[in-house]
Structure formats: structure tokens, C-alpha cells
Amino acid sequence: MTAISELRVNGDRLWGRLEEMARIGATPAGGVHRLALSDEDRRARDLFRAWAGSLGLAVSVDGIGNMFARREGPEGTGAPAESRPPLVLGSHLDSQPTGGRFDGPLGVLAALEVVETLEEHGVRTARPIEVVNWTNEEGARFPPAMMGSGVFSARFDLADALGATDPDGMTVSDAIDRIGYRGALPVGGRPIAAALELHIEQGPILEEDGCEIGVVTGVQGARWFDLAIVGEEAHAGSTPMSRRTDPVAALGRFLVDVNRRVERDFAPHGRLTFGVLAAEPASRNTVPGRVTVSVDLRHPDDATLDDMEDALREAATDACLERGAAWRLDDVWRSPPVRFSGRCIDAVRAAADLCGYSSMPMVAGAGHDSVHTNDVAPTGMIFVPCEGGISHNEAENITPAQAEAGANVLLHAALRLVEPTPADMLSAPTNQPGGAA
Ligand SMILES: [Zn+2]
Structure with missing residues (x-):
């Protein structure tokens, strides 16, 4: 049996899923067009749900369309379910009108890969893990950006979000119903132990420094x-x-x-x-x-x-x-600067060290769903380099090795955070709300 510290994700499997997801809404120039709550978004959601189902995860959808694929913790702990809040891993599957293949899907599919790796090796965790696909991170069709996580964290009002319209006058509410992704789960209002998001850097710093992993300490104001x-x-x-x-x-x-x-x-x-x-x-x-x-x-x-x-x-x-x-x-x-949880930052840094990747601390230049989860739970982010720092562009690119490295760090940071935890982890960090779009 493999020691926990030697666990690694299956990079080929992750890359295969990234390629399959990138075919949904693929553009001739090599990018994707997968606007929030469009037919392409529906197909991406269906594919994510099918993959999660094949791993035995229970998928639930909330009232703004956020999707949570849950792997239970150990049974028979005697503790009621609500006393074991989940660790949430994920990002978003929607894209800019001429977006790239990795902005968002890397974080969702790497989280799925983490769960599959745990399943494969029979590793049970002390708390549940949920893989999340946040609705409408990009805000390209329906402003504001980071909508699903914003309602989840109570930063945005649900009715306001549902009433937002696209340039054709269609509301979020109608668009969610049209693609069949308005779920019964209430939006937010439940405890999360911690949240981690793997994302491409969308800037040139890691590549220029020849560094494999960015340990994200916060988001600039x-x-x-x-x-x-x-x-x-x-x-x-x-x-x-x-x-x-x-x-x-x-x-x-x-x-x-x-x-x-x-x-x-x-x-x-x-x-x-x-x-x-x-x-x-x-x-x-x-x-x-x-x-x-x-x-x-x-x-x-x-x-x-x-x-x-x-x-x-x-x-x-x-x-x-x-x-x-x-x-x-x-x-x-x-939008004041955001500081992520010290415990999550430490977990990401330690995971990079364990796997033998070079890493550096950095501040995110763009907004992410993690800005919102940071309001309600200890949150951390992992960056991997992207070619030329190019993003929000069909030319956006990363290598299979970069995707694999990011997923391995996500795996080991997650394992650190699902350990039985002191009570202090269950409260949100004491920093100012805010983040930059
Ligand atoms: Zn993104």
C-alpha cells in the first residue's frame, strides 16, 4: 500500500478530462466559448455530473446553480453530519466569450482527480470533501462576476442575482430554468471547514521566475x-x-x-x-x-x-x-485587499515541498471565487504558470506537467486540511471582506 505522502494524482487522466471538457464550446482558434448558463455551460455541467456520478459522488445543486459533488467522510463517527463540515475544492466551468481552456476547468477537474485518487487508494478522510462548480464566475454574460460564490457567501442577494440580465434581456432566473440547473439546495448558510482553489496564474510571474507553484496569500485590493x-x-x-x-x-x-x-x-x-x-x-x-x-x-x-x-x-x-x-x-x-487563511497558505506551501515542487508566495491580481469563500471559511489558492501569462484569450495554455503539479499540490494541501481539526478552523478568518474583479 502506498504511504499517504507518496500519493500522486494520475496526470494523464486529468489531462484527458481537461481535453474532453475543452471540446464543449471549442472555438476554431483553440479556445472555448462557454458563457454562464448557456447550452455549452449545460453540457459542461452534465459532463461534470456524469464524471462525479461515476465516482459515486452525490451531486446537489443550489438555487443559483452552484454544483456540489460530495464524497462522505467516515461513517459511524457518531458525530452529526453538521458537526463535520466539508472541505470544498473547485472553481468554475464557464468562460469568457473568447476564453481559454484552463481558466476555471483546471480547478474543478483537478478537484475531481483528487477525489478519484483518494478512491483509488482507499483513503478515507476525517471530513467530507465536496467538489464545487461555482455558477457564473466570469460575469461576461450576466454581471457581476463571481456570482454563484457571491450569493453563497451572502455578499450578493439571491433575488438580485436571479434578476440580473444578459444583453438580450434574459434573466439569470430564466436562464437557469432553461438549462435545468436550479437546484433545491438553499444557497449557502451552511458551514464549510475550508476551501481550496487551483487556478492558472493568468499573469507572467511564475513562468518568468521558472517557479512551478504559486502559494497565493491573498488578492490585491x-x-x-x-x-x-x-x-x-x-x-x-x-x-x-x-x-x-x-x-x-x-x-x-x-x-x-x-x-x-x-x-x-x-x-x-x-x-x-x-x-x-x-x-x-x-x-x-x-x-x-x-x-x-x-x-x-x-x-x-x-x-x-x-x-x-x-x-x-x-x-x-x-x-x-x-x-x-x-x-x-x-x-x-x-474592494479592500483579501488575505487568505494562514492555515491554508501553510498547507499549500507544505504540499508543494512534499511533492518536490519549487514554490513562491504571491498575491492574485484578478478576482476569484475564493475571494467570496474567504468570507465564510478559511480559504487558500494554488497557482500554476500559464504560457506567456496569457489568459482571457483563446491562446491560453499550460502543459500537462503543470496541470499535474497543481493537482498534486491540491491533493496534499487537501489532505492536510481534512485531518481532524481544532475548533478554530471552523470559524471564518478575521480579515476584511473584499476582492477585485
Ligand atoms: Zn477563473
Whole structure:
């Protein structure tokens, strides 16, 4: 019999499932189109349910379509079921409109592979394990993103989520019924011992460092603003440059200054993005009276986000003083940084060491369902590198060895967390809620 520490997943079996799943909604360019609650999503769910059923797992579906495939812990422990909350492993099966094959499915199918490995070797665990497929992580068809886990954690209201509409006006509620995935299980409101999610990094750091496993310690915070700079509309031909109050000139200096400050003072973790720019009245031969720009600031540390926000305001003040323009900064959204559970982080690091993989701690740049499970249970994430850091793109790619390494770490981190646990593990971590989409 294999010692527990020598257990390894079957990488070929995992890769085979990833390939089979990637055929559902496959695009000619090698990606997938599997929008939440579409026919493709239904087929992906059916396949997941069939695989889980073949392993003897009981699949239940909740009122927002989250799917839980449960492997029971040992029977006859004498403890009532509710005193043994499950360890939850998984991710999502939906994709962006032109998404990749691994963003999401890797975490779900690796969790299934972990359970199959335990079955194969006759390993019973002290608590149940549930493999989860969270509904609508991407939010591409129905905003907001991370919907199913958000309702599960009570961050989002169920009725609001069910009422969200796609661009054709169809509601989540109708879409769930159309594909037959509204389940009887109440959404959330039950204890979870801990949650783990394996995911591709979606960035270039692990690959550049030649590192096999990212031990994710948390998710960076984000702040969104709208900046408006107000000057004076004027004729493009007859108004001398010296007589203008041109908000575009102020905006130009602002953009350069604040970019320089973030690159100089907040490297390497600070991020600054101006995604939407507009001028009014948007006429070729009129000096605009008003320009607006969206601002997206990100950093893993909340105090540093405060400093970045100060830098933004200083740059706006300086740029507008020089041009005689006025400015106004409106708050749009704030998502504080998330810190994952120390116990889960330790379990992931120890699992990588046990399997002989190189690892490094890192902060997730994107939002994940784990941001929401972290509200209700100790949570951890495992990253594996992806080619060129490319994701949300049909070219997204990983190797079979990378998938296998991630699944092995998931297996051993899970085994550490299903040990009989002290009571402290059953309470949620004491950190601030929040996470960045
Ligand atoms: Zn994802």
C-alpha cells in the first residue's frame, strides 16, 4: 500500500478530462466559448455530473446553480453530519466569450482527480470533501462576476442575482430554468471547514521566475474612480492657445505625472489603468469643455492604496492649477485587499515541498471565487504558470506537467486540511471582506 505522502494524482487522466471538457464550446482558434448558463455551460455541467456520478459522488445543486459533488467522510463517527463540515475544492466551468481552456476547468477537474485518487487508494478522510462548480464566475454574460460564490457567501442577494440580465434581456432566473440547473439546495448558510482553489496564474510571474507553484496569500485590493476635468469650450480656430482653459491639456499632464509616480513610487505591485476616456462635446473643431477618465488603482496593501489615491489627487491638482481647470474625483467602487487563511497558505506551501515542487508566495491580481469563500471559511489558492501569462484569450495554455503539479499540490494541501481539526478552523478568518474583479 502506498504511504499517504507518496500519493500522486494520475496526470494523464486529468489531462484527458481537461481535453474532453475543452471540446464543449471549442472555438476554431483553440479556445472555448462557454458563457454562464448557456447550452455549452449545460453540457459542461452534465459532463461534470456524469464524471462525479461515476465516482459515486452525490451531486446537489443550489438555487443559483452552484454544483456540489460530495464524497462522505467516515461513517459511524457518531458525530452529526453538521458537526463535520466539508472541505470544498473547485472553481468554475464557464468562460469568457473568447476564453481559454484552463481558466476555471483546471480547478474543478483537478478537484475531481483528487477525489478519484483518494478512491483509488482507499483513503478515507476525517471530513467530507465536496467538489464545487461555482455558477457564473466570469460575469461576461450576466454581471457581476463571481456570482454563484457571491450569493453563497451572502455578499450578493439571491433575488438580485436571479434578476440580473444578459444583453438580450434574459434573466439569470430564466436562464437557469432553461438549462435545468436550479437546484433545491438553499444557497449557502451552511458551514464549510475550508476551501481550496487551483487556478492558472493568468499573469507572467511564475513562468518568468521558472517557479512551478504559486502559494497565493491573498488578492490585491482595487479602487475605481471617475475623474472629470472641467475647462471651457472654445472655437478651435479663433481661440489663441494662451486664452484657452483646455481640460485636455490638463489631462495630458495628469496622465503622464500619475503614471510616472506609480511606476516610480509604487513598483512592483502598484497598478494604474485608465480604461475609458471621453471628451465633451466631442466635436473635432471645439476645444472640449470637459473630459472624463476612469481610474483603476490596485495594490495588495490597503495603506499603500491610500498613498496611491493621494498621489492621484496631487497629480490632478497640479495639472489643473497649471491650466486653470477644475477637477472632481468620484468614488465608483472599493474592494479592500483579501488575505487568505494562514492555515491554508501553510498547507499549500507544505504540499508543494512534499511533492518536490519549487514554490513562491504571491498575491492574485484578478478576482476569484475564493475571494467570496474567504468570507465564510478559511480559504487558500494554488497557482500554476500559464504560457506567456496569457489568459482571457483563446491562446491560453499550460502543459500537462503543470496541470499535474497543481493537482498534486491540491491533493496534499487537501489532505492536510481534512485531518481532524481544532475548533478554530471552523470559524471564518478575521480579515476584511473584499476582492477585485
Ligand atoms: Zn477563473
